[in-house]
Amino acid sequence: MIQLQKEYATKLLCHVNPYTGLALIDDPAVMTIQINNEDSVFKGTEDIKDTKGIVPYRQELQRRFNRYLLAKYDTRKNLSDAWTFNGVCALGTEEDPEEGTVLFPEGDFYQVQNNPMGEWTGIESPARYADFTEFGIYINRRYYGTMIDHVRSLGAKVPIVTSNLLNGAADVYSHADGDLMENNTYFNHPIPPFDEAKPKVADMREYVTSNPLTIHKDGLFLRTNMLPMASTAVVAGNPFILSEWNEYGVNPFHSTAFISMAAYACLNDWDGLIVYCYHTSESWNDQPADEITNIFDAYNDPSLICQFGFMAALFLGDLVAPAEHRVDLVFTQNDLKTLPPAFSMPNAYLPYITSLRNVFLDQGDAYTGDADVAVTAGFVNNGDLSQAKRAVYYAWSPYRDALRHANGEGRLERLAAKADEELPGAKLGDRILVFNEIASLAGEGDYTTFAANLDVALKRWGLLPDDRGLVGSALVSDTGELAFDT
Structure with a gap:
């Protein structure tokens, strides 16, 4: 094959x-x-x-x-x-x-x-x-490496990408050997099976949540906004393109979702956006100009196609500033061997506030990057952020590895001893935030307290003024330009 x-x-x-x-x-x-x-x-x-x-x-x-x-x-x-x-x-x-x-x-x-x-x-x-x-991970990397070598041998001059529609940490990591990263994401995508030619409103995921801090309790990460889903595949050192995306809310978000997405792409300094899609037909003569026959189409939807010029000007110009700060979400090799159901906590808050990217450690467990804040992925209990400017720790397991061979018991408690401020389920210090028991705090898919504690930390550390971050029911960017009010 x-x-x-x-x-x-x-x-x-x-x-x-x-x-x-x-x-x-x-x-x-x-x-x-x-x-x-x-x-x-x-x-x-x-x-x-x-x-x-x-x-x-x-x-x-x-x-x-x-x-x-x-x-x-x-x-x-x-x-x-x-x-x-x-x-x-x-x-x-x-x-x-x-x-x-x-x-x-x-x-x-x-x-x-x-x-x-x-x-x-x-x-x-x-x-x-x-x-x-x-x-x-081995199979994916071996396969994509083989194909990249072949395409390069043909004389390819442009960047080569592996695949898209990525979400889990191991999947993202095993697709990161290309020249850039891509991801596909939708809000309110129709639920198959549906009429491919003409999906009806009844086919829609009308039970999705528009509040990124509250994921449905059945744990389906797909039932949330595009920004948190897309950001799971942003990797440090790789350009990022949102290669396929659309919003099928029909109402009430359809007319604003596209400009919003372009604005947050600017905040996070992404490199490309490709809306799916101009039209779905491959025939030249079955495209009525005055009827929307497919919700995937953009060409004859005035609420969308009339925004394209402004969306391009916004994305390519300087209408929206990139974030003032950067946060690295840090994965060890042991983190990649499991995937907690509520793994998406950082993605539900941080991309609305500042620039977020994934960092995968290939050698050892120590982060040596220069982001303003480093957050441990915390799938297991082994990430070392001691060299980070500021660190956020938590662990879904007390063990250092997914096979439970090495116990990391007491590690978070020792780290928390460096902190002096009590928060709900966490302790905060001048350079460190430690969550005591993350599973009881966020394991059911409600990330409100997690985000609130992180917000307090960013403000204590001087990275957010009081009128940015979590402000009432709104998520306000560190630039002060964007506010997403749930």
Whole structure:
């Protein structure tokens, strides 16, 4: 399949257009070359697992996962020991990597979430998830590296991107080897199955929340605003393009959502925005000018298409200033092996206030960057922000690793001893904010207290005046120019 994709890429990119005299590989109209669209080893196929075409690939995935486990652990006994916690083994009695029978955890439309303190046994075991995620990172990076090398060998001059529609930390990390990052996101996307030609209002996600600090208690991160979802794929050192986005609220946000998104892209210093889409048809003669037949279309929607000129002027000009400060969200390699259901807390508040980006540590657990504030991802209890200008700590697990082999008990308490101000569920000092027990504070998807404490810290540290950050029900940018009032 990869060899066939190389052949396809060669024929597509190197074919000379007889009208322009240029191949796509040389055409200056091409902005980027994208290897894949909305795909990843972390995507789930369980719902189509019996479909004839998918069966051999699921078998290959299981076979290769088992070989990976053997390469890592050598024997079933070693794997069993590694997957054992408090005398309980996550490996089923019928599972043996030498027989290729160890099952992999099933994915979802996005990287599936995993509670680092969840039940130890079963298909959702943190141990199984940790090793499959490590395996998945390897598979994604190997594949994209192979394709990037091939496309570069053809003479590609433009930036190459891996894929898009990224959300989970491991998925984002394993797509970061391209020249830039892309992400796709929607507000109120229709729920399939729906009439592809003409989705109705009844198909819409009318149960989404417009308040980013309050995620629905069923934990579906998709049911929130575009800015928090998009920002999960912003990586330090990589340009970022929001490569596909739209707002399908019908009312009351449709006429303002697009300018708002362009403004917040400026605040966060993003590099490109591509609205989906001008029109959905591939025919030239079925585009009525006076009727909106598809909510995905922009060309004949006056509430949207008439804003395009202003949106371009806003994004390309200096109408909206970039944020005055920068926050780094810091992931260790151990963080990447789990994904707490409420992992999106920082993304729900910070991109509205200032510039937020992800930092992935490839060597060790110590952050050495120069952001105004560093926030530990805190999926496990091991990030070291001691060299940061200001640090925010919390941990979804008391253990330093997803397999629960090394206990980090007492670490947050020692850090909190450097703080002097009591906040709800946290302690604040001149350079540090430590949350005592984040799961009880934000584990149900309500990030209001988390954001309020972070806001107090930013103001104490002199990064926000009193009239910015959380002001009543509004989120006000550190520039004072933007206010998002829920």
